[in-house]
Amino acid sequence: MTDVTLQNVRKEFDGVVAVKNIDLQIPDGAFVTVVGPSGCGKSTTLRLIAGLERATDGTIQMGNEDVTAVEPKDRDVAMVFQNYALYPHMTARRNITFGMKSAGDFSDEEIDRQVREATAVLDIDDLLDRKPGELSGGERQRVALGRALVRDPEVFLMDEPLSNLDAKLRIKMRAELAKLHSEFETTTIYVTHDQTEALTLGDRVVVMNDGRIQQVDSPQRLYDYPETRFVAEFIGDPAMNMLAVDISSDGTEYEAVGPTFRIPLPEGDGLETVAGGQALLGVRPESLSVADSADRSSFAAEVTVTEPLGDSLLLECRTGDQEFKLHAEPRTAVEPGDRVALTVETERLHLFDPQTGAAIY
Numbered sequence: 491m492t493d494v495t496l497q498n499v500r501k502e503f504d505g506v507v508a509v510k511n512i513d514l515q516i517p518d519g520a521f522v523t524v525v526g527p528s529g530c531g532k533s534t535t536l537r538l539i540a541g542l543e544r545a546t547d548g549t550i551q552m553g554n555e556d557v558t559a560v561e562p563k564d565r566d567v568a569m570v571f572q573n574y575a576l577y578p579h580m581t582a583r584r585n586i587t588f589g590m591k592s593a594g595d596f597s598d599e600e601i602d603r604q605v606r607e608a609t610a611v612l613d614i615d616d617l618l619d620r621k622p623g624e625l626s627g628g629e630r631q632r633v634a635l636g637r638a639l640v641r642d643p644e645v646f647l648m649d650e651p652l653s654n655l656d657a658k659l660r661i662k663m664r665a666e667l668a669k670l671h672s673e674f675e676t677t678t679i680y681v682t683h684d685q686t687e688a689l690t691l692g693d694r695v696v697v698m699n700d701g702r703i704q705q706v707d708s709p710q711r712l713y714d715y716p717e718t719r720f721v722a723e724f725i726g727d728p729a730m731n732m733l734a735v736d737i738s739s740d741g742t743e744y745e746a747v748g749p750t751f752r753i754p755l756p757e758g759d760g761l762e763t764v765a766g767g768q769a770l771l772g773v774r775p776e777s778l779s780v781a782d783s784a785d786r787s788s789f790a791a792e793v794t795v796t797e798p799l800g801d802s803l804l805l806e807c808r809t810g811d812q813e814f815k816l817h818a819e820p821r822t823a824v825e826p827g828d829r830v831a832l833t834v835e836t837e838r839l840h841l842f843d844p845q846t847g848a849a850i851y
């Protein structure tokens with residue numbers, strides 16, 4: 491069993507607190523992605539798990555062992571970096587086997603067998619005699635993965651391993667990584683700033699911001715039930731719209747009141763905490779649509795920009811001084827300057843406390 495547990499882990503570099511007392515539990519065999527904006531502490535978290543950084547506070551456990559003070563070479567992890575970190579003067583084969591040979595724990599037959607297995611999976615059997623300079627970016631990345639695979643570690647740690655590849659190859663390698671994981675089921679922790687990569691690869695996704703964990707959840711739950719305004723705006727493209735509203739209530743029913751709209755709100759615990767005050771109404775672009783005619787839950791807005799995307803028409807609209815986006819049916823006959831009635835799917839609305847950013851629902 492190699493679950494990885496971080497308890498109250500903090501990392502400070504000369505006054506900069508990169509990781510602020512995080513707790514995280516990664517179950518054995520999971521593929522966990524860590525996503526967040528630049529500088530939020532993703533790489534530092536991964537390097538702490540690898541042992542490349544020493545935690546200022548807190549403990550890191552792998553299986554039943556406390557590894558907080560264990561050297562990287564004595565942790566059973568293999569790391570794959572963005573820049574591959576291959577030795578340029580060695581062939582691909584030597585790059586792959588170097589770690590095993592220098593460990594001295596494996597016979598030549600065992601090393602050969604491991605290399606054959608890993609290179610067959612990665613489809614790089616024909617490239618083993620080439621040096622990194624004679625390989626494409628994607629091939630180099632496969633060699634780096636091969637080197638990690640032959641070590642057969644308890645945990646794979648990957649730091650933006652696909653970000654140097656072009657878009658097409660990235661998608662292909664993404665699918666291959668998912669396949670590798672379903673075959674080997676090795677606990678994998680994968681850092682990326684790319685939300686698509688995080689959502690498609692992770693069975694659990696950790697969203698970080700400013701050194702803290704904002705939410706750990708399945709990809710679909712992150713999208714459907716963001717617990718904070720940050721997660722709501724970070725996950726999803728175009729981002730969730732945020733409209734500043736007043737919350738009015740007659741004691742039983744609640745409405746979100748904006749400059750040109752009154753939208754009835756679904757029931758939810760905590761609504762009373764914002765009644766009579768302000769809140770942020772979160773509306774996904776696909777929860778809005780252009781209405782045939784105005785009704786109680788529709789409101790008027792001015793179209794400012796139209797962007798035909800083929801399968802939908804992205805509209806940027808304005809109500810009062812607030813701007814937002816929505817996906818309309820392709821070929822909808824609207825132009826910038828038009829006024830449209832918009833309908834909201836009220837069951838899919840989100841509401842956030844404007845001070846703390848915490849979700850009410």
Ligand code: ATP
Pocket residue numbers: 503504506507508526527528529530531532533534535683
């Ligand atoms: P990116 O996506 O840009 O790689 P990240 O989320 O991986 O960012 P980290 O590299 O973990 O972020 O950095 C978190 C914070 O810690 C940043 O403010 C960074 O400048 C700081 N930091 C990281 N490593 C060091 C270091 N060795 N010395 C000083 N500060 C550091």
